[in-house]
Amino acid sequence: MSLLEIEALRVSFPGKGFRARPHEVLHGIDLEIGHGETLGLVGESGSGKTTIGRAVLGLVKPSGGAIRFAGQEISGLRGKARRGLASHVQVVFQDPYTSLNPSMTIGDILAEPLVVHGASARDARSRVRTLLDHVGLPSDAIDRLPREFSGGQRQRVAIARALAPGPKLIVCDEPVSALDLSTQARVLDLLVDIQRETGVAYLFVSHDLAVVRHISHRVAVLYRGDLVETGDAATVTSTPEHPYTQRLLLAAPVADPATQRARREQRKQFLASTT
Amino acid sequence: MWQKILRDPQAATTLSILAVVFVLGALAPLIAPHGPNDADLGMVNAPVGTPGYPLGADESGRDILSRLLHSVNTAAVSALIGTSVAVAVGVTAGLVGGYFNRVTQSLTEWLFALLMTLPGVLLLVILMPVTGGDYRATMFIFGFLLAPGIYRIVRNLVLAVKNELYVDAARVSGLGTFRILGRHVLSIVRGPIIIAAAFMAGTAIVTQSGLAFLGVGSLEIPSFGAMISSGFRNLYIAPTQFLWPSLLLGVITASLVLLGNALRDTLEGSKPKPVKVGSGQRVVATTHVPDDEAPEALLTIRDLGIAYPGVSGELNEVVRGVNLSIAQGEVLGLVGESGSGKSQTAFSTLGVLPPEAVITSGSIRFQDREMLGLNDQQLAGVRGREIAYIPQEPMSNLDPSFRVGAQLVEGVRAATGTSKADARERVLALLDRCGISDPERTYDSYPHEISGGMAQRVLIAGAVASRPKLLIADEPTTALDVTVQAEILDLLRDLLEELDMAVLLVTHNFGLVADICDRVAVMKTGEIVEVGDTESIFAAPRHEYTRMLLDSILDEDTVRTDPPTTVEGATS
Numbered sequence: 093m094s095l096l097e098i099e100a101l102r103v104s105f106p107g108k109g110f111r112a113r114p115h116e117v118l119h120g121i122d123l124e125i126g127h128g129e130t131l132g133l134v135g136e137s138g139s140g141k142t143t144i145g146r147a148v149l150g151l152v153k154p155s156g157g158a159i160r161f162a163g164q165e166i167s168g169l170r171g172k173a174r175r176g177l178a179s180h181v182q183v184v185f186q187d188p189y190t191s192l193n194p195s196m197t198i199g200d201i202l203a204e205p206l207v208v209h210g211a212s213a214r215d216a217r218s219r220v221r222t223l224l225d226h227v228g229l230p231s232d233a234i235d236r237l238p239r240e241f242s243g244g245q246r247q248r249v250a251i252a253r254a255l256a257p258g259p260k261l262i263v264c265d266e267p268v269s270a271l272d273l274s275t276q277a278r279v280l281d282l283l284v285d286i287q288r289e290t291g292v293a294y295l296f297v298s299h300d301l302a303v304v305r306h307i308s309h310r311v312a313v314l315y316r317g318d319l320v321e322t323g324d325a326a327t328v329t330s331t332p333e334h335p336y337t338q339r340l341l342l343a344a345p346v347a348d349p350a351t352q353r354a355r356r357e358q359r360k361q362f363l364a365s366t367t
Numbered sequence: 368m369w370q371k372i373l374r375d376p377q378a379a380t381t382l383s384i385l386a387v388v389f390v391l392g393a394l395a396p397l398i399a400p401h402g403p404n405d406a407d408l409g410m411v412n413a414p415v416g417t418p419g420y421p422l423g424a425d426e427s428g429r430d431i432l433s434r435l436l437h438s439v440n441t442a443a444v445s446a447l448i449g450t451s452v453a454v455a456v457g458v459t460a461g462l463v464g465g466y467f468n469r470v471t472q473s474l475t476e477w478l479f480a481l482l483m484t485l486p487g488v489l490l491l492v493i494l495m496p497v498t499g500g501d502y503r504a505t506m507f508i509f510g511f512l513l514a515p516g517i518y519r520i521v522r523n524l525v526l527a528v529k530n531e532l533y534v535d536a537a538r539v540s541g542l543g544t545f546r547i548l549g550r551h552v553l554s555i556v557r558g559p560i561i562i563a564a565a566f567m568a569g570t571a572i573v574t575q576s577g578l579a580f581l582g583v584g585s586l587e588i589p590s591f592g593a594m595i596s597s598g599f600r601n602l603y604i605a606p607t608q609f610l611w612p613s614l615l616l617g618v619i620t621a622s623l624v625l626l627g628n629a630l631r632d633t634l635e636g637s638k639p640k641p642v643k644v645g646s647g648q649r650v651v652a653t654t655h656v657p658d659d660e661a662p663e664a665l666l667t668i669r670d671l672g673i674a675y676p677g678v679s680g681e682l683n684e685v686v687r688g689v690n691l692s693i694a695q696g697e698v699l700g701l702v703g704e705s706g707s708g709k710s711q712t713a714f715s716t717l718g719v720l721p722p723e724a725v726i727t728s729g730s731i732r733f734q735d736r737e738m739l740g741l742n743d744q745q746l747a748g749v750r751g752r753e754i755a756y757i758p759q760e761p762m763s764n765l766d767p768s769f770r771v772g773a774q775l776v777e778g779v780r781a782a783t784g785t786s787k788a789d790a791r792e793r794v795l796a797l798l799d800r801c802g803i804s805d806p807e808r809t810y811d812s813y814p815h816e817i818s819g820g821m822a823q824r825v826l827i828a829g830a831v832a833s834r835p836k837l838l839i840a841d842e843p844t845t846a847l848d849v850t851v852q853a854e855i856l857d858l859l860r861d862l863l864e865e866l867d868m869a870v871l872l873v874t875h876n877f878g879l880v881a882d883i884c885d886r887v888a889v890m891k892t893g894e895i896v897e898v899g900d901t902e903s904i905f906a907a908p909r910h911e912y913t914r915m916l917l918d919s920i921l922d923e924d925t926v927r928t929d930p931p932t933t934v935e936g937a938t939s
Contacts, residue, residue: 129931136848137819149539178541191532195554204550205540243705253536272704273875274919284927291932299849302921309931326926343853345878347920349901352881359853 094124095162095293096148096261102156103143117143119317120157125261128291132308132325134301134340139314141297145263148295149183150174161261179209182254186266188246192238198224198249199234205256223252227282244275248282255286264296268303280306301344305329313337335366371633378629381622388619392439399433403589412605422611425597431611437589438612442572442619445506449571450564452510453517458560460514461521462548466529475522479515487512488574492583500584502575509574513567520563524556558634562627569623576616591616647742648718650726664692665869666716666837671729673711673720682725686711686893689729693837698863698870700880700901702916703890712890713839713873715739717756718746733837752782755830759842761822765814772810775829782833797828802858820851827858834866841873856882877920881905889913 101121104114117140125131135141146152148159150169159167166177185191192201202223203216211219221231227248238246247267254262264283268276284307287294298304304311304325311328313321313336321334332338342359346352372378391398400419406427410417413424422431464475490512491498491505498504528534529552537547572591578584579592586593591612598609654670671689674682686708693699703709714720716731718741731738733754738746750756758764766774772794779790791810798806801824809817809825817825823843830838840859844852860883863870872884880887880901888898889912897910908914 126931130927136850149535151535151538175541175543178539181539183536183539185532185536187532191536193533193537193551193554196550204537204542208541208546250536253540257540273877273916274704277919277921280921288929288932293931301849302923305923305926306921307927309927329926330923339850343850345853345856345876345882346923347877347881347917348905349881352878356882 095127095129096123096125096295097160098123098144098148098157099160100157101144101147101154101159101167103140103147103152104155114155116155117317118147118154121314121317121319123312123319123322125293125295127260128287128293129310130287130294130296130308132304132311133295133297133314134299134304134311134337135314136299136340138316140317141299141314142265144314145183145265145295145297148261149181149263150177178205179257180260181263182257182259182261183263183265184247184250184254184267187270188243188250189238189270191250192246194238197235197237198229198241201238201249202234202253202256205253209257219256220252223255226255226286227252242275243271244279247271247275247279251279251282251286255290255292258290259292261293261295264294266298267296269298269300276303283307301329301341313340338362339366372630375629375633377625378633381626381629384618384622385626388439388615388622389443392436392443395433395436395440399430399436401430401433403429403434403437404587405429405433412601412608414605415607423605423607425594425608426601427597431594431608434589434594435611435615438591438594439615439619441502441588441590442575442616445502445575446568446571448503448506449510449513449574450567452507453513453567454560454564456511456514457517458521458553458556461518461556462525462552464518465522465525466544466548466552475518479518482511483515485512488577491574491578492581495583502579502584502588502590505578505584506571506575509571513570516567517560517563520559521556524559525552528552528555558630562630562634565623565627565630569620569627572616572623573620647740647746648715648720648726649722649724650740652728653726653737653739654728654730663694665695665697665734666691666693666871667730667732668692668712668716669730669732671712671715671731672727673708673715674725674727676723676725682727684727684893686715689890689893689895691888691895691898693869693871695836696863696867696869697886698872698884700884700887701871701873701890702875702877702880702887704875704916706892707890708893709873709890710841713841713871716871717750717754717839718743751778751835752833753835754837754839755833755835757823757826757830757838757840757843759845761819761826761846762814764826765822767814769813770810771812771814771817771825775810775825775832778829779832793832794828797832798825801825801828801831801862802854803828818851820847820855823847823851823855824858827855827862831862831866831868835868838868838870839873840870842875843872844879845874845876852879859883877905877917889916 099122101118102116103118104116107113107115121144123131133141133144143152147154147167154167158165161177161181169177199217199220202220206216206219207213220234224231224233229245229248241249268279271279280303283294286292296304296307308325311323311325312319313328313334315336321328321332321337328337332341342355342362346355406429408428410420410424410428412426413420415423417423420430424430460475460479464472487509491509494508498508534547534551537551576590576592579590580596582596594612595609598612601608668689668691671686672684673686674684677683689712701709701712711720715726716738718738726739729739733749765771775794776787776790779785779793795806795810798809803809803821803824809821814822844855847855862868874880884901886898886900887904888895889910891912897904897908897913904913908917
């Protein structure tokens with residue numbers, strides 16, 4: 093049985109203005125994620141990729157379809173039942189600058205989810221030290237504020253917070269796109285290492301094919317609220333079938349002048365052939 | 368927080384004045400020579416300095432000093448009741464009204480709007496029969512009238528905070544609504560509430576005194592208002608009677624207001640110093656380059672240093688000894704990670720560094736003219752004509768309240784001085800040239816009606832309108848989708864060929880560099896570590912840092928191969 097199953101998921105947002113028609117951003121999405129697996133979700137802005145993640149997290153209410161976690165329907169859960177899910181489903185957001193409360197110390201940020209789920213202050217503190225160690229941060233970080241850390245370090249804190257309750261699934265919403273190149277690679281490696289150690293599954297949302305290729309087992313491509321292609325990472329990111337995915341792949345510049353020149357030509361031909 | 372407040376001289380002074388006054392008031396029963404209502408007919412209107420009556424006595428022969436000390440207590444109690452009620456009601460309503468759904472929101476909004484329409488002092492006078500003249504009850508009601516001020520502050524802050532990612536993260540962590548409000552939201556509103564409370568304490572004291580001055584409430588209660596009223600009646604007989612309570616009331620309320628201001632400065636950070644507009648960048652030293660040594664290049668930057676003042680005023684250099692040159696028609700990529708100073712270097716060329724920035728050394732020569740030290744007026748002939756700019760965030764560079772076309776026409780007319788109709792023709796042609804399929808429609812659109820990629824095309828159209836020699840592009844495609852990025856790059860490449868324009872491309876993306884740049888300069892923490900032509904930088908990077916950056920690129924060939932891990936216990 094899959095860890096997470098999404099079936100015919102639809103999400104609408106209320107339209108602007110009085111009695112405006114709701115605006116549907118997801119038109120029936122089917123996805124599944126297995127234990128310990130990374131599903132990369134690729135799409136451009138407005139494709140609805142972030143909304144899928146937020147629906148799984150319960151931050152957005154679906155207008156149709158089902159989301160099942162370990163066989164249990166979770167999209168309608170509210171209040172206490174939803175909060176109980178917190179130890180299984182966690183999140184790492186894109187922006188490491190606004191995803192940590194600026195007025196709380198790193199220790200408090202990390203201890204909060206533990207204390208909520210009934211850990212004593214002492215247990216929480218020792219667990220926080222383990223977590224900091226796990227994500228490669230010094231243990232003296234515990235008494236410091238988020239602003240004392242760089243973007244990459246903050247993202248490590250966010251990852252540690254997600255790991256705190258020992259979840260089975262982490263929704264990663266563009267977790268490295270706000271980071272510098274060298275930091276990006278290190279944070280991705282950290283995520284892969286953590287997955288190997290803990291068997292956590294990732295729903296990895298990103299606009300960057302290169303990043304998704306690096307971390308995903310399977311990849312799903314989203315275009316304007318519809319899933320256009322799903323398959324194993326190597327196939328989808330190297331020899332895609334759907335024209336949109338092909339266009340996406342050819343648009344990404346390669347960091348090599350000669351290869352990029354060739355790709356540019358390829359892209360030109362491709363665009364000429366499709367129009 | 369308290370340490371920070373006490374270090375501010377204004378906050379420290381006003382706080383100690385208030386502390387002294389209120390401690391003396393609290394000790395009034397012990398230190399006052401007489402009771403507040405002890406009248407001695409022999410002492411009616413006793414002058415200042417009478418033994419036992421240091422400040423004299425009033426029309427009923429009551430000791431003024433003793434009454435003053437007891438009045439301080441009345442003021443303190445008024446302030447406490449009024450402010451606590453206002454804070455309690457305002458914070459609760461603000462949290463509820465800001466955080467919950469729209470119905471709750473409009474309901475609280477409506478209630479508080481109603482509350483704000485009530486005329487405060489008049490209502491308190493009318494409610495005399497209800498309060499029985501007790502100033503404490505009056506202040507309790509007044510607290511509700513003050514509450515909208517707090518409610519507004521809290522509600523606006525909550526609205527701003529509730530969509531922050533860390534609040535979402537807290538929800539995902541399984542925190543209940545009230546815990547989120549208490550821990551994540553309340554901590555943000557704390558500072559502004561403290562500030563508002565200081566002002567409200569002053570208002571409460573003044574209102575209580577005003578009511579007492581009008582004679583509302585019990586005459587038994589010593590208060591500044593009652594004393595001022597009594598002194599007012601005796602103004603011609605004993606003018607000093609009027610002076611003492613007015614002075615003390617003034618000192619207390621002024622201290623509270625000044626304290627509020629000081630708190631605002633320390634808790635919210637003081638406002639930036641006003642800057643003279645148009646004076647250009649601050650330059651403390653330049654490196655003179657003799658004209659005969661001046662190079663052929665279109666733009667030459669030599670030994671550039673840029674610094675920012677730190678907390679205690681010392682200068683921290685963010686760019687050091689930068690040397691760069693761009694030839695006619697050449698595309699130079701300026702690559703580096705965040706904080707490397709690449710944008711600062713580009714901005715200094717445009718003369719648009721932030722006002723606090725200081726240029727500590729160097730020279731920037733564009734077409735044999737020194738650019739450093741020019742003011743905005745002198746730069747006007749160059750900027751937007753010879754040197755153009757495209758930004759990272761196209762949307763924030765278009766004014767949301769004007770149509771796209773009008774903004775471009777304005778730019779074109781400033782640069783070329785043509786008539787309005789000509790400029791319009793020109794803009795339409797440019798929009799068409801920049802790949803906008805329906806130029807007329809885009810011309811008449813507001814910025815929010817067009818997409819990010821379209822906005823960047825519009826800005827490029829504006830930038831190349833005057834056929835500039837140099838285009839400075841600061842991460843021009845970072846905010847765009849990758850398919851749009853490819854289109855924008857195509858457009859730029861075409862324009863380069865057509866206009867023989869040089870480009871300084873600031874970017875962190877080596878893909879972009881490989882695609883469009885002729886030469887690359889790599890920056891690290893304010894210094895250029897390597898310059899070379901694109902092919903050789905990619906093929907054989909000399910500097911260790913460049914190698915590290917190139918190695919960090921996620922290449923096309925590595926795909927994840929290890930199967931999903933199933934750790935024991937992870938399967939259910």
